[in-house]
Amino acid sequence: MIKGYAGRVLEVDLRARSFFFAPLDEETARLYIGGKGYGTRLLYDRTPAGIDPLGPENLLIFATGPLNGSVAPQSNRFAVICKSPLTGGIGNATCGGSFALGMKKAGIDVLIVKDRAERPLRLEIDGDRDAVEFLDAGDLWGKGTYATQKLLSRKHQHAVIGPAGENLVLFAGIVSNERIAGRTGVGAVMGSKLLKAVSVRGSRKLDMEDPEKFKAYTKEVRKLFEDHPVLGESMRRFGTGGIVNTTNGRNILPTRNFQKGHFERAMDLSGEFLEDHGLKGVKTSCIHCPVTCGRDVEVEGVGVVKGPEYETLALMGSNLEIGDIKKVAEWNYHADDLGMDTISLGATLSFAMELVERGMLDANLHFGEQAGVTELIQDIGHRRGLGAELADGTKRLAAKYGGSEFAMHVKGLELSAYDPRGSFAQGVEYATTNRGGCHVQGASMYMESVGPLTINPQNLKLKADIPIMQQNIACAINSMVLCIFTTYGMIPKAVHEMNPSSFKYRALAFAFENLPGALLRGAMGIKGKPMLWFEKWLTYITGTTFSSGHLQEIGARIFNLERMYNLREGLTSADDTLPPRILHESTFPGMDSGHPLHLLLPSYYKKRGWSADGVPLRRTLERLQVRV
């Protein structure tokens, strides 16, 4: 077995209450690494087309990668893969917490959960004894994610759902510690299987090719991260909430259901404000990560809990026109405890508010007003009253009440918090990303509108190339499985420290923006020596040399396989679009329309090696060794 892997796949049948261990497939690991890539390959091969995502035929796959279980910063995440009940296409989400470490210690790379239990149960896995216990979870059913984890064994690491997953809220997530695999409804799939919790333990150690080099290099990277202006300074000091003032300043902070990109009270939602007014005790971190981007906050009547991250501050703050960070923190706590994705939740609430404003829905729910929101969040998690309708997300709500022109989703997945009208590459990424309107499957906005190297985010230059490069690398990162924030360190400290009005900086930005697209993608695709930390870690752990070129190729393979999965499930190029509000309404003075997707999509397809209607060409699949 290649080093870095435990070498085992555990397959569990919930109905039969049976399980077996099988060897990890080395060829699949070589082609898809692990995590999201390995899981997508399994889902494609093991499920027939057209299954009900909430039916017993769907698989729920938990997958780690070769970096998990090591002490590399940002490396203790797991991926969950299944057919998404929200989009009908590929579903996946990644999560920090401690579950990935638990899986690797138990000697399990991938856990496949099949079928559906007959009554609520939980799994307890002991990797040292190769034992899986199927335990009754009737006493836990209905409990929140925090209470559930408190009641489970302290010797195990856990992945659990809350009431939202049990009640099949289509944007329910899976929680480990205080972190959540939030997107695409993976928690609803776990709930549909009547599986409340998976607990795992073991004492195995990661076997790596060159532990000495790995250790020495990891020390260097920790230092690099600690000194980095984003990872070591702003994210450490302000958390991801430090982005609020940046996006607000660039007019891309979703406000009033994306009617505006600027919120007057943005400062009150920012990481800077939180530092002065709400931060309690230590900042929190995923295991071994020096970035510590988590915040602790005090919620009245609850105590000190995980604070809201940027996406939550935007989607449940500015987008609802709420400038009260304490209230957003409280809603964030309830959403986490119910086990719901705050991006989809916030976007669905804002869509409902606009429906009410336009007289299309009768409810006591208004922009800028807190009244009723706390109760409605609980009702969504428990599918009660109006909450039962919001629990199906924006797309289905629009199908019932109208308003599809301002329903802010792509493929059924609600948009995250970077308005693409001021970030054109991000718009192409939202439109084409296989799981729908999400930012962590590429994070193109970092290259054009949020990061330090400010190129013009509103012209057409590189706006089809950046998403391809970013989506590919994100596919690889989510398969190792690393935190996507590791890519923020790719722009070196020296660039951050340049004066933006200096000649040197402007020359650099000009040169970058005017690179031929093929050169940009080519530069990222050179196969050879490992240059960046994640390439070097992979190389030291597995013994196989990885460079950015290899990772771009593997990422493209995964991306194209996901695309083939979506096409098989009935999605088409018509789904590669943006909400009509984004395409047709302007939020920038001097611009009379929105995002120019129609000018960029044909070029994106061509550069991907796809037909004009968005289908990967046979030669593209052959080149990338994508078997379909």
Ligand code: SF4
């Ligand atoms: S940067 Fe933040 S989310 Fe990423 S691994 Fe570190 S603490 Fe976790």
